[in-house]
Amino acid sequence: MQTLLWLVPLPPLIAFALISLFARGKRGLSHWVALVSAGLSFLGSMTLFAWAVGRQDLLENPLAASTNWLPTGGSWLRVGVLLDPLAALTLFFVAWTVLMIFIYSVGYHNYGQPVGAHDLPGLPPHGAELKGAHGKVPSVEPLYARFFAFISLFAFAMFALVVSDNLLVLYVAWEIMGLCSYLLIGFWYARPSARDAAVKAFLTTRVGDMFMLLGMAALYSLTGTLNFREILSNPVVLDTLATTLSPVFGLSWAALIGLLIFAGTIGKSAQFPLHTWLPDAMEGPTPVSAMIHAATMVSAGVFLAARFFPLISAGWEAGQPLTTPMLVMAVVGSFTALFAALIALGQRDIKRVLAYSTISQLGYMVAALGIGAYGAAVFHLFTHAFFKALLFLGSGSVIHGMEHGQLATGDAADPQDMFSMGGLRKKMPVTFLTFLAGALALSGFPLLTAGFWSKDEILSSAFHGNHLIIFIVLALSALVTAFYSMRQVTLTFLGSPRTPSAEHTHESKVVMTVPLVVLAVFAIAAGWFGVPGSFLGLGAFLPNFIGNFLGGTHEAEAGAFNATPLLVSVGVSLTGLFLGWLVHRKQSSPSIDPLKRGLGFVYTALERKFWVDEAYDLVFIRPAKFLAETVTSVWIDRGLLDGILHGIGNFGNWFGRTLRRVIDIPVANGVPDGAAAGARWSGLKLRLTQSGHVQQYLVTSLMLVVLAGLVLLLVLNG
Amino acid sequence: MSAAQVLFILVSTVTLFSAVMVVSVRRMMHAALWLIVSLLGVAVLFVLLQAGFFAMVQVLIYIGAISILIIFAVMLTRQVMSEKIPQLNRGWVAGLVAAGGLMIILAFVFRDFPGSLATTMGDPSAGDVVTLGKALADPNGFAIPFELASILLVAALIGTIYIAMERKGGEQ
Amino acid sequence: MIPLSWYLLVAAALFCIGLFGVLARKNTIAILMGLELMLNAVNINLLAFWSYLHHAQMNGLVFAAIVFAAAAAETAVGLGLIISAYRRRGSVTANDLDTMKG
Helix, strand or coil: HHHHHHCCCCCHHHHHHHHHHCCCHHHHHHHHHHHHHHHHHHHHHHHHHHHHHCCCCCCCCCCEEEEEEEECCCCEEEEEEECHHHHHHHHHHHHHHHHHHHHHHHHHCCCCCCCCCCCCCCCCCCCCCCCCCCCCCCCCCHHHHHHHHHHHHHHHHHHHHHHHEEEEEEEHHHHHHHHHHHHHHCCCCCCHHHHHHHHHHHHHHHHHHHHHHHHHHHHHHHHHEHHHHHHHHCHHHHHHHHHHHHHCCCEEEHHHHHHHHHHHHHHHCCCCCCCCCCHHHCCCHHHHHHHHHHHHHHHHHHHHHHCCHHHHHCCCCCCCCCCHHHHHHHHHHHHHHHHHHHHHHHHCCCHHHHHHCCCCCCHHHHHHHHHCCCCHHHHHHHHHHHHHHHHHHHHHHHHHHHHHHHHHHHHCCCCCCCHCCCCHHHHHHHHHHHHHHHHHHHHCCCCCCCCHHHHHHHHHHHHCCCCHHHHHHHHHHHHHHHHHHHHHHHHHHCCCCCCCCHHHCCCCCCCHHHHHHHHHHHHHHHHHCCCCCCCCCCHHHCCCCHHHHHCCCCCCCCCCCHHHHHHHHHHHHHHHHHHHHHHCCCCCCCCCCHHHHHHHHHHHHHHHHHHHHHHHHHHHHHHHHHCCCCCHHHHHHHHHHHHHHHHHHHHHHHHHHHHHHHHHHHHHHHHHHHHHHHHHHHHHHHHHHEEEECHHHHHHHHHHHHHHHHHHHHHHHH | CCHHHHHHHHHHHHHHHHHHHHHEEEHHHHHHHHHHHHHHHHHHHHHHHHHHHHHHHHHHHHHHHHHHHHHHHHHCCCCCCCCCCEEECHHHHHHHHHHHHHHHHHHHHHHHHHHHCCCCCCCCCCHHHHHHHHHHCCCCCCHHHHHHHHHHHHHHHHHHHHHHCCCCCCCC | CHHHHHHHHHHHHHHHHHHHHHHHHHHHHHHHHHHHHHHHHHHHHHHHHHHHHHCCEEEEEHHHHHHHHHHHHHHHHHHHHHHHHHHHHHCCCCHHHHCCCC
16 A cells, blocks of 8 residues: 555656657657556555545554655655545545546547648647638647646646655645646747746746745754654644744744745635736646646645644634634635635636636635634535536637637637627537536535535634634625626526627537536535535435544534524525626627626726736836846946956056057067167178278287287386 | 497498388389398398398399399389379378387387397307208208298299189280 | 397387388288388398307298298289289279278
C-alpha cells in the first residue's frame, strides 16, 4: 500500500517525459500516453481510497512513509507520503476529474479532424476547408501533443501535492502547478491577451506564495520540521506555537504562521485581493479552465488551508471566539463570496461567469474553515470539484458547438458570449441536461443536488456557531449564485437561438459528452454521502459517511436540528433560480442585457469588476514600470553607470592623448630625432674641415703638434 | 772666433737665405735655382762635418739628378700657372705660425739636450768610405737595409713610369 | 770648435723653412722643393750627431745614405704623380687637387 501511495503521482510524470521526448507532433500517440497514465493514477487512487475507507482508524494511524532527501547540516529534509482521510477524499475527486478532463480534451482539441490550412501554432485553430461541405469544419489543434504533455505534468504535480506528507514537497508541487498554469493559460501564445494573462496569473499567485514561504521558514525554524504529522497531530507543538508570542502585532506564532500560510491560499485560490488572475485565466483552452481553475489547482489552496486547520485553530474550542487567522479567513472568504458573485452578474462571457463563480465558491470554503466548520468545508470542496468541472466542460461543449455553427455560417458573433446563444437545449440535449444538473448543484437546489448538502452544511455551521453576519453574507451570496446560474442556463439553453451560429450548433462528440454525464452523476449523487446525522428523517437512512470519515474532531457537533438555516438555504436557492429564469426568459436581443437597465450604475460597477484591476494598475503596475523603465533604465543605468563608464573612457582617452602629446612626441620622438639632427648638423659643420686641401690638413696637425710640444715644454720645465 | 766658425756661419747664412728664397719667389725657375744653391750650401756643411763622401753624393744626386728633375717638371708645367700672381696660398699665416712654433720648440729642446754642447768631432780616420762600403755589404752589418733601399728605388721607378705613362703608349 | 747645437739649429731652421714651403705654397712643385729642404735638414741632423757623438759607428752614415736613396726615390715618384695629375686635371695648383673633399 505504501508503495502504491508513492507510485500514484508517477505515471503522469513519465507521460510528460515520454510525450516531450518521443511523441512531439504525434497526436494519437501523445493522447494515448497521457490517457493511460491518467488511468493508471486513477486506478491507484481508487485502490487506495477503497483501502482507506475500509480502515476504521485512518485519522489516528494514517498510511505514511518518508525517506531522506536533502542533507542540511546535521539533519535531513525528507520527502514522504501520507494518506489520511483528507488526502483520501481529495485523491478521489482529483483522480476522477483529471481522468474525465483528459478524455474530454481529446474531443475538445478536435482529434480526428483535418488540419487547417491557415492554422498557426500558438493560435487557436479556426477551421479547415472541406470539399463538398458548405463553409468550414473545425480543424485539429496544431499543438496537440504539447497540450497533453503539459496537462500530464500538471496531473503529476496535483497528485504529488495531495499525497505529500510535508510542507516542502507540497510547496514544490504547488510551484510546479503554478508553472503549468502559466504554460497552459498561455497555451495559445501567439495571442497577446493570453500571454499577458499567463504572466498575470503567475505573478499574482507568486505574491501569495512569497508569504507562504515566509510561513514555511518560520515554521521550520521554530519546530525543526515541516512534516504535517509532527506538527499538526502533535498537541504539544500546537500548544507551544499557540502560546508563544511572535514579534509581529502581538500575534502568537501559530496565528502568524497560520496567516502566512493562508496568504498562499489567497493567491492560489483566488480570494480577494489576489483574485484578479482567475478571470483572465479563461484565455486558456476550456479543459485547462476546468481542470486547473475549477477542480484541482484552486482546490489546492483550500486543501492547504484544511491541512493546516489544526494550526490555524490552535487554541480554539467550539463556542469560543475565533483565533485571528480564523477570523481573517472568515471575513475574507465571505466577502469574496459575495463580491465575486455580484461581479458574475454583470458578465456576458460564459466562462467568465464560471470563473467568478469559482472564486465565490472558494470563498465559501475558506469562510467555512474560518468559522471552524472543517468537515463542511472539505465536503464542499469535494462536491464543488465535480460540479464546477462539469460546468466548465459543459461550457466548453457549448463553445465548441457555437464555433462549429460559426464556421458553417461565417457569422461574426463571439462564440463565448451568452447573449449570442439561446435555444441550445434542442440542439445539444446531453450538454443541456448535464449543464443543468451542474447549475442546480451550484445553486444548491434542495435535496437532489450535491451542492445543496454541502452548502447547507456550511450555512448551518455558521448559524449554529452564532456567526450571524457571516451567515447573512453567505446566504446573500447563495441567492446571487442561484440567480446568475439560472441566468446562464436561461440565456444559453432556453428560448430560441439569437444568432445564426446558435442555429447551426449540434451536439458534441461522444468523447466529450461521456465525461459530462459521469461528472453529472457525481454532481447529484456525491451529496448523499454527507447527510448529517440529525437531518430530518433522512439522517437515519444515510449515514454521514463523509463526516464520519473525516473524523469530525475539529468541529462542533451540529447538536439539535434547527430548521432556520435549512429554510434559509432552500428559500434562497429557489428564489434565486426563479428570478434568474424570470428576468431572462424572454431574451431576444443578442446585445442588450435587461439587467443593465434595471441596475443602472450598479451594473456598470459589476461589469467593470469593481475596477479592481484598474486600481492595481494604478497603484502597483505603473509605479513598477516607472521604476523599471525610467529610474533604473534611463537614470541609473544609462545616466549614472554609463556616465561613469564614459567618464572613465574619456579620461583614459585624454590621458593617452596627453601622454602622447607631452612625453611621446617630444621626448620619445624628440630625443632620437634630436640626436639625428645634431649628428647631421655637426656633420655639416665638420665637413668644412674636409676641404680636400692637403696643406690645410698638414697645418692643422702641425698646429696640434706645436701645441702639444709647448704644453710638454712648459710641463717639463715648470 | 775660429776660421771654422766663420766659415760655418757664412755657409749657413747662404744656405738659409737661399732656402727662404726657394719658398718665397714667384717664378718657379728661380725657385729651382735657389734650391740648387741651398743644396750646395748643405754639401759644404757636410764637408765641415767630415762627411766628404756625402758631400759628393749630395752634389751628384741632389743637384745633378733631383734638381734637374725638378727643373724638367717646372719646364713641363710652365704654361699652366701664371707667375705673376702670389704664390702663397690662403693659409700661409697659419703655416708660418706653425713652422715658427716648431722652430721655437726645437730650439728649447736643443738647449736642454746635454749632448748639444759637444764641440769635438771624432777621429777623422774612422768612418771613411771604405769602412762605410764594408758596412753596407756586410750581412752582419747593413746589407739588408741596403738591399731594401735598392728595392725601394726599383719600385719607385717602376711606379713612376707607370703613373706618368700616357694611356696611349706614352713616353718612356 | 763648432758646438753641435749650431749645426742642430741650422738644421732645424732649414727644416722649418722647408715646412713653411710645404704648407704655404700653391704650386705643387714648390711644395716638393720645400720637401727637399726638409730632407736635407734631416741629413744634416743625422750627420751632425754621427760626427760629434757616434763617430766610431756606421749607423749614422748608413742612415744618411738610406735617407738619400729614399729622398731621391720619393722625389721621382712625386714628380711623376704631379705630371700625371697635371695631365688629368690640367692644373698644378695644390688646392685644385681636392677630390678628397668631403
